[in-house]
Amino acid sequence: MNTDVKKLQKIAREVAPTAIALRRTIHANPEIGNEEHDTTALVDATLRDIGIRPKVRLGHTGLTADLGTEGTLVGFRADLDGLPITEATDLPFASTNPGMMHACGHDGHTAIALGIALVLSQYGPLPGRARFIFQPAEETFPGGAFDMVREGVVDGVSALIAFHMDPSLPAGKVGLKIGPITSSSDRFEITINGPGGHTARSHDTVDAVYAAGRVVTELPTLLNRTLDARTPMSLVFGTIHGGKADNVIPTRVTMTGTVRILDRNTWDLLPDRVQTLVKEIIAPVGATADVHYQRGIPPVINDAGVLSEVEFAIHEVLGTQAVAETYASLGAEDFARFLDLVPGALMRLGSGLPDRTVDLHSASFDIDEDAIEYGILVGSASLIRLMQCEW
Numbered sequence: 001m002n003t004d005v006k007k008l009q010k011i012a013r014e015v016a017p018t019a020i021a022l023r024r025t026i027h028a029n030p031e032i033g034n035e036e037h038d039t040t041a042l043v044d045a046t047l048r049d050i051g052i053r054p055k056v057r058l059g060h061t062g063l064t065a066d067l068g069t070e071g072t073l074v075g076f077r078a079d080l081d082g083l084p085i086t087e088a089t090d091l092p093f094a095s096t097n098p099g100m101m102h103a104c105g106h107d108g109h110t111a112i113a114l115g116i117a118l119v120l121s122q123y124g125p126l127p128g129r130a131r132f133i134f135q136p137a138e139e140t141f142p143g144g145a146f147d148m149v150r151e152g153v154v155d156g157v158s159a160l161i162a163f164h165m166d167p168s169l170p171a172g173k174v175g176l177k178i179g180p181i182t183s184s185s186d187r188f189e190i191t192i193n194g195p196g197g198h199t200a201r202s203h204d205t206v207d208a209v210y211a212a213g214r215v216v217t218e219l220p221t222l223l224n225r226t227l228d229a230r231t232p233m234s235l236v237f238g239t240i241h242g243g244k245a246d247n248v249i250p251t252r253v254t255m256t257g258t259v260r261i262l263d264r265n266t267w268d269l270l271p272d273r274v275q276t277l278v279k280e281i282i283a284p285v286g287a288t289a290d291v292h293y294q295r296g297i298p299p300v301i302n303d304a305g306v307l308s309e310v311e312f313a314i315h316e317v318l319g320t321q322a323v324a325e326t327y328a329s330l331g332a333e334d335f336a337r338f339l340d341l342v343p344g345a346l347m348r349l350g351s352g353l354p355d356r357t358v359d360l361h362s363a364s365f366d367i368d369e370d371a372i373e374y375g376i377l378v379g380s381a382s383l384i385r386l387m388q389c390e391w
């Protein structure tokens with residue numbers, strides 16, 4: 001079944017103002033992770049209005065909704081949460097919730113998902129079924145996707161796609177990349193222990209501050225040297241605390257940070273490797289260490305098969321010039337958790353403002369709203385294509 005491109009473009013154009021209005025309502029009423037009650041209710045009501053009966057998570061935020069009656073089930077994922085940021089834009093629909101803001105474009109992702117549901121429900125008979133996953137708490141660690149996967153929201157889903165707004169690309173462009181597109185993200189806390197003592201006699205005790213210094217400088221380098229250099233990896237310390245007086249060697253120094261890597265298999269090696277290296281680095285000093293390594297989010301690895309269908313869909317509805325090459329980021333996305341179970345792809349949706357560049361998570365973040373119609377169009381066309389693939 002060939003996609004009726006003209007019909008899809010016409011419906012998407014008609015639906016876009018509604019989706020933009022929804023985006024503005026969501027933008028004005030941001031809620032942070034796991035507190036997206038009003039946003040969940042708005043999505044629920046919008047879908048019910050067009051005859052779709054969503055499943056709202058019992059006692060939680062977030063929901064799923066299925067469209068279509070038979071055939072291959074494919075999915076589109078959107079995230080509902082804003083960030084604990086005080087908005088500094090003068091938009092007429094700026095945040096009305098003090099200290100909270102949609103500064104990562106999730107308002108746009110949710111509006112696009114609703115727009116796709118509106119388009120597909122008007123398009124006519126579909127060659128398969130679509131599931132819309134509206135997840136909470138993408139910005140929390142490790143992310144709302146983990147809970148939803150446990151609840152089985154991707155059971156039976158053959159392919160899953162999602163967009164993330166990209167302020168570095170103009171509206172009308174979609175950034176595609178096969179393989180890793182976002183990084184894993186793990187956290188660690190390392191506590192260096194020693195008996196403490198007088199700074200005049202470090203030879204009589206264990207210099208925990210010196211041991212910590214060795215860890216800060218040696219651990220990133222040694223990790224790099226013992227992993228395949230073709231795999232981008234980043235270990236960075238965010239905090240270091242120890243000691244109270246300039247003439248007292250403290251009994252403990254605590255450091256925390258994150259490790260990020262783009263390779264799924266190497267990610268599995270990291271917890272043990274960090275433990276071993278820390279112990280080896282401090283051994284000559286005589287200190288001991290407690291290493292608490294917390295696994296977080298795996299990297300998002302885009303499936304080549306899913307991506308080729310999306311690329312074809314972009315060619316159909318926007319033209320070949322709309323495809324842009326994009327880069328892998330060391331930021332993390334819990335969409336990766338869904339892709340542990342289902343082949344899928346995360347695309348970067350051009351949403352850069354024509355007159356200024358402002359990064360995600362900035363208090364003055366905004367999107368070019370033209371991105372919403374393009375997202376609806378590409379998302380709808382991609383789902384229709386994916387419904388017709390053999391998985």
Ligand SMILES: [Zn+2]
Nearest residue numbers: 104139360361
């Ligand atoms: Zn974000």
Ligand SMILES: [Zn+2]
Nearest residue numbers: 104106138164
């Ligand atoms: Zn985001």
